[in-house]
Amino acid sequence: MGKVLVIYSTNSGGTKRIGDLIAEGIRLEGHEATVKNVTDVKTEKDLEGYDGYAFGSATYHGEMMGKMKTMLFLAEKANLEGKAGGSFGSFGWSGEATDRIFDTMQHIFNMDVVGGSLRLKSAHLQGGVQMAQDYGRELAKKIK
Numbered sequence: 001m002g003k004v005l006v007i008y009s010t011n012s013g014g015t016k017r018i019g020d021l022i023a024e025g026i027r028l029e030g031h032e033a034t035v036k037n038v039t040d041v042k043t044e045k046d047l048e049g050y051d052g053y054a055f056g057s058a059t060y061h062g063e064m065m066g067k068m069k070t071m072l073f074l075a076e077k078a079n080l081e082g083k084a085g086g087s088f089g090s091f092g093w094s095g096e097a098t099d100r101i102f103d104t105m106q107h108i109f110n111m112d113v114v115g116g117s118l119r120l121k122s123a124h125l126q127g128g129v130q131m132a133q134d135y136g137r138e139l140a141k142k143i144k
């Protein structure tokens, strides 16, 4: 059984809900998933010991949230190369955060990323529950 860490950055809770559903999908594939608020990640040691990672942030003012940016600098020190990766987030109209995180996971951390990022206006609209669970399943399938 593999272990996946899901980290979210949110202001009004939408991105946490998506992260919880991604964790459900990971568990449905038989792996362990831990969901953490980005505020609970203090050092790169908090990121060690997992086989896969999903990082999520809501988009505000065309960007990911500041705490997620800080966490990505910690993640750079954690050596995530080759680990399974994906990104997610809640958004209103432009949703830049998820692709920015995804690109960093792919090009800077050299992770084994899934097909793309997951952007949802709400976990509970337009099939969002299913999409988020499926994203978790897709990520889990990358775990050797």
Ligand SMILES: Cc1cc2nc3c(=O)[nH]c(=O)nc-3n(C[C@H](O)[C@H](O)[C@H](O)COP(=O)(O)O)c2cc1C
Pocket (backbone or CB within 6 Å): 009, 010, 011, 012, 013, 014, 015, 016, 057, 058, 059, 060, 061, 062, 063, 090, 091, 092, 093, 094, 095, 096, 121
């Ligand atoms: C002040 C403010 C700025 C926002 N800026 C953006 C934006 O630039 N692009 C976008 O797609 N959504 C934007 N949104 C919408 C949020 O991304 C959306 O409400 C999202 O569901 C919030 O996620 P959260 O519940 O995880 O915090 C903004 C919302 C607020 C209140």
